[in-house]
Structure formats: structure tokens, C-alpha cells
Amino acid sequence: MKALIRADANKNIGQGHVMRCLSVCDALKEKGHDCVFVCAKDTPMDFIMNRGYDVYYLTTSYNRMDDELALLEQIIAEEKANLLIIDSYYVSQAYLQSVKELIKTVYLDDVYSFAYDVDCLINYNVYADAEKYKEMYMTEGVKEPAMIIGPTYAPLRKEFTEKNIREISEIKNIMISVGGADPLHLAYGFAEILSGDEFFKDKNINMILGKMEPDIDKIKDICEATKNINYFVNVKDMKEKIEEADIVISAAGSTQYEICACGKPCICFSMADNQVPGGEKFGELGAFIYAGDVRNNDGFFYDVLNAVKRVAKDPALAKEMSRKASEITDGHGAERIVGRLEKLFGR
Incomplete structure (x- = not known):
């Protein structure tokens, strides 16, 4: 599996989106999968590259994601990627539908903004509610994706598995x-x-x-x-x-x-x-x-x-x-996410 990770970090939104994606990437890497980050122009590159991952820098802003679609399509083709993991609050439904036509898509959520048109939805938070999502998808008439829900899937670095x-x-x-x-x-x-x-x-x-x-x-x-x-x-x-x-x-x-x-x-x-x-x-x-x-x-x-x-x-x-x-989480969440992704999209 070749995964592109679309996430940003800057002084306005902090580093959390990238950090949790790095934990997922480390677990993917352990299983032999490749990961490459795609980030907006103001994301610091060093702390991603220091973890062993290449980074594509977009020329567009982190909060105007629709503007990046043409360049993102080129990157998907160039990398021959077959999975796109997106972690940003600035996606639109049009954005998700556009990339879904090109590649299998996974979205990390914690705010229930709308019925995200993706292949897989992840919400590992302690308040995550699968029934709330089901109702949202039914109400908005969007096909329900595979769901990875709850804090047992909290993606932490591997050292947190050691109690x-x-x-x-x-x-x-x-x-x-x-x-x-x-x-x-x-x-x-x-x-x-x-x-x-x-x-x-x-x-x-x-x-x-x-x-x-x-x-x-x-x-x-x-x-x-x-x-x-x-x-x-x-x-x-x-x-x-x-x-x-x-x-x-x-x-x-x-x-x-x-x-x-x-x-x-x-x-x-x-x-x-x-x-x-x-x-x-x-x-x-x-x-x-x-x-x-x-x-x-x-x-x-x-x-x-x-x-x-x-x-x-x-x-x-x-x-x-x-x-x-x-009792809330044991540190093995990233491994569990990868296991589910492999079942959904293959190895």
C-alpha cells in the first residue's frame, strides 16, 4: 500500500493533525507500507522528515484546500498512491468527492461537520458516536463509509504500548x-x-x-x-x-x-x-x-x-x-487502524 497523508501544522492550528498521522504512518511502515506527506506551504517540514517521511509542499494555503486539487491530482499520479489519508478541518464535500474519484480516501474526524463522502471514516475520540454518524449520513443522503470509531483506535507512538x-x-x-x-x-x-x-x-x-x-x-x-x-x-x-x-x-x-x-x-x-x-x-x-x-x-x-x-x-x-x-486506551490504536485499513483496502 502506498499512502499519501494530507495534513498540516502551523501556529494557528498547532501540530496535532500531523502528529497523529505520524503515528498511523509509523504503524503502516512497520507493516511494509509506504507513506508520503502532502502539506500546505506553512507547515514545518523538519519534524516530519526527521521521522523518516518525504514531504510534498503545496503552494496553496492550509485553509483553502479546494485550490490545491489540480496539484494534488498530479502528486497522486506521480507517487502511484492507492490511499489518501486526510486530516484537516478545511475540507469541503466537493474536495472529498473530487479526490474519491482518483483514489481510496480515509478521513480523520472529530467535529461531525457533515457526512464526509469518503471510503473510510476514523474518529478515535472518547466521545465518538457511530450512531450519530449513521444518522448524519442517512439524513444527508450520502453513502455510509466504513467506520473506525472509539478510543481503542487512538493513534499513539509505539512507545506508549509499553505499560x-x-x-x-x-x-x-x-x-x-x-x-x-x-x-x-x-x-x-x-x-x-x-x-x-x-x-x-x-x-x-x-x-x-x-x-x-x-x-x-x-x-x-x-x-x-x-x-x-x-x-x-x-x-x-x-x-x-x-x-x-x-x-x-x-x-x-x-x-x-x-x-x-x-x-x-x-x-x-x-x-x-x-x-x-x-x-x-x-x-x-x-x-x-x-x-x-x-x-x-x-x-x-x-x-x-x-x-x-x-x-x-x-x-x-x-x-x-x-x-x-x-482503561480508556492502551496505546495500540495505530496498529488497530492499520489492521482495519489492510482489511478494507488490501496489503
Whole structure:
């Protein structure tokens, strides 16, 4: 199988689309399949190529995908690809129908925008609902695709299949992740408020930052002044960083499933519309505490830190959150996706 991956990353949309596709590609590669990325002009190329994949750069914008169809058709023909995996919120039905005439298509979704006219639909999120899709396809009169649904299919890097879940007796190490781009400047906000809160003075705090972090210099200054707050940029050992933590503060994106695979209690929050359903569902399941949407909560930072303090004072709660998180996904999702794709489209 030769797969083209159509996904983008930039300061506006972060890196999540590309990162989850990289996990699927690694699993495809292990089974002997080839993968090539096709990205809009403002996607950083190095972190894809460093994982061993070639990249085609389009001359069009990430949010005007219909403009790229002619060039994409040329790439499909040139690469002799037989599968196109698309991960973007900016597809139109016309776009999907055009590429479906050329190649088998797979779409990764988490927002239920419309009845995507594709051959296979993937939604690995904890709130994914096959019945909701079935109703959508029936209502819109679009042929229902094969569906790969639920968090057992969460595509994580292979290292997350190795379980090393430890019981948490005390909250001493805290990890913070706000995603690859941080357009709302949350990392700096956390660093600033943590540096002035007496409760956290004896805690070791690791801030995980993306390469597009806008406030790196200000965060560096706070870290140098406080000594117990550390920052790491574009980490290669995410699993180790999560495992070192006793609790994680994280945006409700792809990192949530890595946290689950490591069995860590988490205070999660949303900072974009597509993150709200996941944050709410994780909170409903009791795996995480959902601190709400940062965009409409003036007391956001205090709510998050108070939630951390609540877990720190209740070891039984930390243990229960850890157990529930570890039951959501086991790290083998990418392998399962590849197994389903092989059954659908051949080896």
C-alpha cells in the first residue's frame, strides 16, 4: 500500500493533525507500507522528515484546500498512491468527492461537520458516536463509509504500548502541556501564576512547549528565577516526561490519549471548539478533571491550580483517576487502524 497523508501544522492550528498521522504512518511502515506527506506551504517540514517521511509542499494555503486539487491530482499520479489519508478541518464535500474519484480516501474526524463522502471514516475520540454518524449520513443522503470509531483506535507512538503505570502516593512532579502553538499564551500564564503560588514552591514543574511557542523568552526568564519550573521545547521523549509526572495539566487534544496510556490523573481544559467535547467527556468519565474553556473563564488559571491542589490532598482521588484513565486506551490504536485499513483496502 502506498499512502499519501494530507495534513498540516502551523501556529494557528498547532501540530496535532500531523502528529497523529505520524503515528498511523509509523504503524503502516512497520507493516511494509509506504507513506508520503502532502502539506500546505506553512507547515514545518523538519519534524516530519526527521521521522523518516518525504514531504510534498503545496503552494496553496492550509485553509483553502479546494485550490490545491489540480496539484494534488498530479502528486497522486506521480507517487502511484492507492490511499489518501486526510486530516484537516478545511475540507469541503466537493474536495472529498473530487479526490474519491482518483483514489481510496480515509478521513480523520472529530467535529461531525457533515457526512464526509469518503471510503473510510476514523474518529478515535472518547466521545465518538457511530450512531450519530449513521444518522448524519442517512439524513444527508450520502453513502455510509466504513467506520473506525472509539478510543481503542487512538493513534499513539509505539512507545506508549509499553505499560509502566505506578501508583501515585504524593503529588510532587507536575507536567504542563498546552499544545504545539499556544496561540492564547497559556504557557506563560501558567509559569507566571505558578511562580507566585506558595503551594507549588516545593513542586517540580515541567513545561512542555512546542517549537512555535510565542513566549519562550519570557518563560525562560521565569524558569531561571524560580529554579523549580523547567521548560522543554519540542521534546522527543514525551512518554518519559508524562511518566515522571504525578499529575498532568493539559489541553484536551491528542496528548490526552498519551496521558491515558500512562495512567496519569490530569486536569484538562479546552482552548478551541473541537477540544470541548473531549474535555467534557473525560471529566464525565472521571478520568480527568475538566477545568472548562479558557476562552470564557476569567478565573481559568486559578480553577486549574485549585483542581491540582484538590487531587494533591486526596490520594484516593488520584488513584481512581489514574485507574479510569488507563482503561480508556492502551496505546495500540495505530496498529488497530492499520489492521482495519489492510482489511478494507488490501496489503
